[in-house]
Amino acid sequence: MNKNIVIAIDGYSSCGKSTLAKALAQKLHFIYVDSGAMYRAVTLYFLRHHVSLHNHEQITEALKNIHLNFHSRDYQTHITLNDEEVSDEIRHMPVSDNVSAIAALREVRHEMVKQQQRMGRSKNIVMDGRDIGTTVFPDAQLKIFMTADPNVRAERRYKELYAKDPDITLEEVFENLAHRDYLDTTREESPLVRAADAIILDNTNLTPDEQLQFALDKVKPLLSV
Numbered sequence: 062m063n064k065n066i067v068i069a070i071d072g073y074s075s076c077g078k079s080t081l082a083k084a085l086a087q088k089l090h091f092i093y094v095d096s097g098a099m100y101r102a103v104t105l106y107f108l109r110h111h112v113s114l115h116n117h118e119q120i121t122e123a124l125k126n127i128h129l130n131f132h133s134r135d136y137q138t139h140i141t142l143n144d145e146e147v148s149d150e151i152r153h154m155p156v157s158d159n160v161s162a163i164a165a166l167r168e169v170r171h172e173m174v175k176q177q178q179r180m181g182r183s184k185n186i187v188m189d190g191r192d193i194g195t196t197v198f199p200d201a202q203l204k205i206f207m208t209a210d211p212n213v214r215a216e217r218r219y220k221e222l223y224a225k226d227p228d229i230t231l232e233e234v235f236e237n238l239a240h241r242d243y244l245d246t247t248r249e250e251s252p253l254v255r256a257a258d259a260i261i262l263d264n265t266n267l268t269p270d271e272q273l274q275f276a277l278d279k280v281k282p283l284l285s286v
């Protein structure tokens with residue numbers, strides 16, 4: 062019997078990973094997992110419960126009390142934190158401003174990676190994040206590392222956020238992306254880095270359809286074996 066197929070999509074903040082991952086999953090009828098949503102939901106819990114990032118006991122205790130679940134509807138990310146739907150709130154600025162510091166904590170990463178590996182054990186899956194091709198699924202059959210011009214990334218995210226919060230500024234969004242990229246690439250525990258066998262996809266000048274076609278061309282050989 063064929064082993065299940067894992068597609069790992071990693072890359073910088075707001076460079077279209079989840080748009081591509083969702084489109085691929087939908088086309089291939091694979092499960093889609095947005096690993097960033099998990100770190101964001103953990104961050105929301107830590108903020109609400111004032112968990113100190115220096116107190117290892119508190120962190121371990123908090124992680125025991127966090128139960129995350131994905132509810133896959135129409136290939137959008139629907140995530141619950143202890144049965145509360147938090148899909149919108151995890152995209153707000155307070156979470157974006159704190160997520161990279163919390164995602165750098167060893168205890169947090171170990172717990173999330175364990176849960177992510179469980180999700181990919183027996184299913185065909187597309188997962189996007191920062192360490193999917195390096196740490197979560199180092200044996201993934203296809204790894205894509207996405208990148209795009211930082212100004213283009215900021216403008217895309219600004220447009221998304223502005224629709225819900227007209228007070229947001231482009232500068233604020235640009236700074237947040239730059240800060241997260243800095244923390245994500247320089248942390249000790251599984252930093253954001255391209256896996257040696259990942260294919261680079263710079264989508265600065267590509268439409269979503271062109272990106273999907275690029276990825277489908279790479280997936281095709283995997284489906285025929």
Ligand code: CDP
Pocket residue numbers: 073074075076079096097098100101160161162164165189190191192193241242245
């Ligand atoms: O969608 P966006 O690019 O803004 O970020 P995200 O995928 O929602 O991830 C939010 C944050 O979670 C990242 O900036 C990382 O700090 C962290 N993250 C991580 O450390 N490892 C992952 N596999 C996914 C996200």
